[in-house]
Structures are given as structure tokens and as C-alpha cells.
Amino acid sequence: MTAPSQSDRSRNTFEGHAALALFQLAPDRIHLNHGSYGAVPKSVAAEQDRLRALIERDPTSFFNDVLPGELRRLAGVAASRFGGTATEWVFCENATSAVSSVLSSLDLRTGDEILTTSHAYGTVLKATSVFATRSGASLSVAEFPAWVESEDQIVASIVRGFTVRTKLLIVDHITSATALVFPIERIVREARAAGIPVLVDGAHAPGQIAFDVKQIGADWYTGNAHKWLFAPRGCGLLWTAPNRQSQTRPAVLSHGAQEGYIAAFDWVGTRDVTAWLCLEEAIAFHDSLGGSVLMGRNRALAAEGVDFLGAALGGRANAPPELRPAMAAVNLGPAGADQGLPDRLRRELATKFGVVVPIFLFKSDIYLRISIQIYNERQDFKMLADCLSKCLEAGHGLRRFKLFE
Numbered sequence: 001m002t003a004p005s006q007s008d009r010s011r012n013t014f015e016g017h018a019a020l021a022l023f024q025l026a027p028d029r030i031h032l033n034h035g036s037y038g039a040v041p042k043s044v045a046a047e048q049d050r051l052r053a054l055i056e057r058d059p060t061s062f063f064n065d066v067l068p069g070e071l072r073r074l075a076g077v078a079a080s081r082f083g084g085t086a087t088e089w090v091f092c093e094n095a096t097s098a099v100s101s102v103l104s105s106l107d108l109r110t111g112d113e114i115l116t117t118s119h120a121y122g123t124v125l126k127a128t129s130v131f132a133t134r135s136g137a138s139l140s141v142a143e144f145p146a147w148v149e150s151e152d153q154i155v156a157s158i159v160r161g162f163t164v165r166t167k168l169l170i171v172d173h174i175t176s177a178t179a180l181v182f183p184i185e186r187i188v189r190e191a192r193a194a195g196i197p198v199l200v201d202g203a204h205a206p207g208q209i210a211f212d213v214k215q216i217g218a219d220w221y222t223g224n225a226h227k228w229l230f231a232p233r234g235c236g237l238l239w240t241a242p243n244r245q246s247q248t249r250p251a252v253l254s255h256g257a258q259e260g261y262i263a264a265f266d267w268v269g270t271r272d273v274t275a276w277l278c279l280e281e282a283i284a285f286h287d288s289l290g291g292s293v294l295m296g297r298n299r300a301l302a303a304e305g306v307d308f309l310g311a312a313l314g315g316r317a318n319a320p321p322e323l324r325p326a327m328a329a330v331n332l333g334p335a336g337a338d339q340g341l342p343d344r345l346r347r348e349l350a351t352k353f354g355v356v357v358p359i360f361l362f363k364s365d366i367y368l369r370i371s372i373q374i375y376n377e378r379q380d381f382k383m384l385a386d387c388l389s390k391c392l393e394a395g396h397g398l399r400r401f402k403l404f405e
Helices: 016-022 042-056 059-083 095-105 122-135 151-157 184-193 260-267 278-286 292-313 341-353 381-391
Strands: 089-091 113-117 138-142 168-174 200-201 221-224 236-240 327-334 359-362 365-371
Touching: 016 341, 042 059, 042 278, 059 089, 059 151, 059 260, 059 278, 089 095, 089 200, 089 260, 095 122, 095 200, 095 221, 095 236, 113 122, 113 151, 113 341, 122 138, 151 184, 184 221, 292 365, 292 381, 341 359, 341 381
Parallel strands: 113 138, 113 168, 168 200, 200 221
Antiparallel strands: 089 236, 221 236, 327 365, 359 365
């Protein structure tokens, strides 16, 4: 399913810093990290507050009589947006918990392998290693460089990792650190031809790019609605193909554990479910900003930003434009012996200059990643470059960067 190009509601005309009025974000800061934690709009936060108050009026009746139907109705909302049917979608806290649920549902044995890539999210690598080790299986990592030249390079690197022992491929739709859009349909086709089940980690996909889970064709697909789709934090989604539902259970088991896929995920104990119940309001807000128009605007501005920062800092974007979404990473060169430099820069930019952006190590190089949302504008990139220059004046030894020569 694809997001509509225009909302049925009146499209909001706020854009750039003026759009900060729609959010709870501090207006005196430059926010360039929407991808990590999202940002909850005021209207969605108000809906969550309303739901919490509603639940507290009569928790017993709500959890027993209201919640089951609402979860299934909202699973249908997810299906109408991302493909599949309501019976294939369940809610979870985040993509990390969904990955752990799938891993814990596998019947792994000694000698089996789980394959992922060197660009996989760190917690996924750690969780996969733990689950594999428990059963005598192993984690295999398809390596490819930080700078990727083409879709063909990605696909070929992953296919080279296939063996007769591969029992699962875990692959990102959009990588976190390196902000790459993987050619997911091509990858899934290759895995299916080799008889390998696929779990797609689409943590960054909902609200950032359009997709249809049926068209992708994987066995499992998970994504976060609390990043780019404006839901409150804790609103994750898991889609499971019908032929995989009998084996798929949440990592935490409760009353529904023996009653099937939906019953097991819909109830794993008492918790705050209001983030899930805000899915429809979050989608409506996304559409009010233009839906696919918003996604295209963010992607175009991210492309401008990474080009500007690459030129200013003497670095380069880590992928061609066709592989980049509304996030983009700039390679600033090797960190050398000072492995703590990226984090010191990140903290100084935030605390001294009010510029919030991830700076981190990946494959021994320093990376800066921007995530563009409706509240960003071009001058944010100039502010970021200027503030990095001031960090140099504070003595961070960055003279190898073009900006600081």
C-alpha cells in the first residue's frame, strides 16, 4: 500500500522552523535526529492523554471489553497503509522486540546459521548472536563497505553469504547508521530462490518511504510507527505471513500463548497500550502534512543537506542518491586513536550550540547522520557546519576536515 499524495483533511501549510509549533520540540534547538526517537506532534500527544484518562476511568472494562476490538481494528488500519490483512498485523513496543520475538520462535539447531549484514542495527546483531548461541547455531555476517556503490553490490554481498545451513536472513529495509535503502524486494527474491526465510527490519520505513509487505514477499516484516509516522514511542508493528503464524510468538508469553498468533501478541500482560491506540491519529497527522508529498520533500532536503555538508567538511555521502531516504550519512574520515571524539563532538554540539545530530564511529570512521523532517530547513545545515567550526576552536583537533583548514 502507498501513502496518499494528499490528505482528505486540510493539508497543513507549516514547513521548516514554523512547523515546530506543531510539536513539543524545543524551538531554540536545531533538531537533525528525527530518525532515532521521532517527535510526537501536539495533536497526537493530546490523543494519548485523552486515552490514558479514558482508561483510568474504568481500567477493568477497558482491558477486558474495549482493547481487544480496538487492537484488531487498528491492525486493519496498519494493513490498509502497509498491505496485508488485519489478521497478519500485531503490535509490539518496537522493532527490536519484534526481532527478538521472531528469533525466539525459531527452531534452531547445532550447525544452523542466521545471516545478516555488517550494516545491521547493533542490538539486532547482539540479540541474534545470543539466540543463535543458545541453540548451538551461529551468526554469519555479510560484509560490505560503508560506502556502497549500487543495489547490485548490496544484493551480491548478501547472496554470497547464503549456505545450506542458513535458516534465516535478517535484513534492513533502511539501515540505521548508514542510512541506506536496501533493494529489499530483490534481496527477498534471491533468498526465496535459495529456500531461506526472511525477516525484514523496517524500523525506519513506516512514514519515511512507501511500501507494501505483500509486494516485498518476506516472511516477517517489522517497523516502528513512532519514528517517521509520528506515533508515540512504543508503537511498533510486526507483520507475519500466514504460513509463519503458527510458529510465531512474542518473546514474552502470557494468557494467549497457546491460542494462536494474534491472541499471543495482543495480550502479553498489563501495560500502557495508548501508543498503539494512537496509530490512526498519527497517520492522520502524517497525511495532513501531505503523506507521500511530505516523504518526497524530506528526501529531497536530505539530499541537499548531505551534499552541502560533504562539500563543507571535506567528507562524502556514503551512498548514491538513489539509495538514500530522508536520512543521510556523511563520512568525515578516520577517527584514529581518539575513539571518543565522535561522542564528545555530539555532546558539545548539543550542550553548547543547541544542535542535535548523531556523530558516531562506523568501521573506524567518523560519521555524521542527518534525519530530515517537516520542521527542518536549509539553514540548519549551515548552522551545523558553523558549530562544528567552533568545536575546532575549542581544541578538538579536526584540522584534517576541509572546513577547518
